Amino acid sequence: MRGLAIETKGLTKRYGELVAVDNLNLKVQEGEVFGLLGPNGSGKTTTILMLLGLTEPTSGTVRVLGFDPVRQPLSVKSRVGYLPELVGFYDDLTARENMIYIAKLNGLPRGEAYRRIDEALEQVGLEEVADKPVATFSRGMRQRLGLAEILIKNPKLIILDEPTQGLDPEGAREFLGLVRKLKERGITILLSSHILSQVQKICDRVGLFYKGKMVLEGTVSELALKVLGSACRIRLEAQGSQEAIIKALKSIPGILQVRQPAPGLYEAEAEKDLRAEAVRAVVEAGGNLRGLEIEEPSLDEIYTHYFEKVEVER
């Protein structure tokens, strides 16, 4: 069994009357990509700062890689790479100089530091501008430089706060591609975002934040099942007896609902990916299959739906 990279119990942060983070119980497995999602001001950044020991919790406990960030902040911070929201650099220094400063703060010996810096710059594709002042960098380049700077620590856990903020779609896609590569190296990644659709693809599990509370947690299909009532939607285009096809589809265990938006088109809400079963059922019911599609629900949809429910219940 894999260990826990992050574990919080009853973590709470109050700023006077305002409860920024409310009784948070979060568990992140080693090696997984966990997304903290939610609107701005829902407590994501405060949670991250508490994980790093940059803000003290009002109550509750935190364990990061087995260390307590309140009492052992140096152990935590030397193993965790953190990319703040809209990260800033010393603009008059070059990319390399900025990284050398960080390497020195980490106490890396000079030769080792230079080797790691070159490596990291190459990984994020900035080796050609390494000796240019950061003032000339675009937002996307800064974000990648931030990632490179994290890599020189050889971190076990990387925390990214709104990493795609301010990036154009192409830049965001590129950046998330880099993050995916890190995941393949077995690094645990915690990222926060309010742009759900962008991060949906790379997160193993997500937690949805609302007003300081984690209101939903799990894989995207688990959440979809919980909130929307189905994990995916199978679209079929088939010719044949409509009644027989609908009946056959409905009889598959795990299919929750079947609709017919247009003649010859069928939509089945399913608990999981049941494409193979659906195809077999249609064929056995004497239908001619013309097309098959599966649609996974977007986090946006889940989120919107969830909050509609919350608002109605109030």
Added chain:
Amino acid sequence: MTLKVSREGSPWKGLWAVVTKEMADHMSSARMQILEILIALTAFGTVYATIQEIRAVVGHDPFLFLRLFTVRKDPLPAFVGLLGFLIPLVAIALAFDAVNGEFNRRTISRVLAQPIYRDALLFGKFLAGFFTLAIMLLTIWLLVMGLGLIFLGVPPRVEEVVRSLFYLGACLFYGGIWLAVALLFSVIFRQPATAALASMAVWLFFTAFWGMIADALAPVVRPIRFGLPEEYLAQFQASLALSRFSPNILYGEITLALLSPEVRALGPLLAFQLQGAILGTPLPLSQSLMLVWPHLTGLIASTILLFALSYVLFQRQEIRA
């Protein structure tokens, strides 16, 4: 589970990384280069003028090199007078955007996410400013001494060198106070311009107004009821004590006692206290030092206090911008 009260590791981890980075920034910044040029020019100008004035007394005056700092030739002020203005200016310029600058560049969370404590960042920034100031003052001192050697044609005596080095130390801690003031305001105010203006305001207050306020307060603290000489003396001493809350006054008195060895006291002297004294003879170095020892401790203590205050405020600050 027992609660561990102590923090892990040393608060000084990463200190030298911060100090060297900040010093490199100071040395290469346009702001400091302008100030350095300004100071070098004033040093050269005033000292050159002074040399014209004191050349006549070469051979008579045992403290020729100290006169380089203190003698003025109209219309130029004496070099020490100029330094009294320039040191606070430089110190404030070194620190007014130290902490708020990190917030504004959004680098603070990135730096503090490294395995260092906040202590190292703040103290590193202070030390970097302090060392920069020290290097600058030492350069000026060498410049003045060098000019003296060339134009006066006599070497300085050991006592002159030691006296002027003590004066240099006093300058450094006088600068340290303004460095700490600017650092404090850079922690309090998010806008560097506000911090700079606030530091300047404090400096102006002590330069221009504190003397007047001390004079106005003295009669309240020690009123003259019967017109006795004791009352006048007490009032004068109260005014003096109050005025010494200003670092400018302290610094001025240190300068006077260290660079003008004939000065025997920094307060009122009564006739009987001068009995047996040969007027105009210089005090030995150790006695001059005794005279300014409380002043020096005062300067150093205020620097430490001001730094401690900014330290406390910085520790309590939320990192998120």
